[in-house]
Amino acid sequence: MDVYEIMKEKDIVLPPAPGKGGVYAPCKIAGNMAYVSGCGPIIDGCEASGKLGQAYTVEQGQVFARNCMLNILAVLEREIGDLNRVKSVVKMLALVASADDFTQQPQVANGASLLLGEIFGQERGIPARSAIGVNVLPGNIPVEIECIFEIE
DSSP: OOHHHHHHHTTOOOOOOOOOOSSSOSEEEETTEEEEEEEOSOOTTOOOOSOBTTTBOHHHHHHHHHHHHHHHHHHHHHHHSOGGGEEEEEEEEEEEEBOTTOOOHHHHHHHHHHHHHHHHOHHHHOOEEEEEEESOOGGGOSEEEEEEEEEO
């Protein structure tokens, strides 16, 4: 089924692709692979600042992770023109700004993984994944995610 039809049915809307925050390529194509640089959870000027397990709950973190993935998909779409070209979501790395005793980074990352499954289906959309806790992220955002896609 067409990715955009699925998104429409599920009321999933991509935000405008975020701007660059430094000297890097937001997306780099190498062969049939698209490497999307880390994206944060800021959409529509919504502010998010602080750590999971301190300022935010797991459930709030899942929303942040979902927003990160929406931003990633917006960058990917800008680069390749059509998300129907995604053959597979290969790998996802979720970085979670965490209080010292917070250990639920994988549960936070589920917010992004579930979105990918909704859009692309389980087989094509669920990636290999790492979710790690970090002390701080750029701009004090709570979650940052990067992703690798196989494209046609």
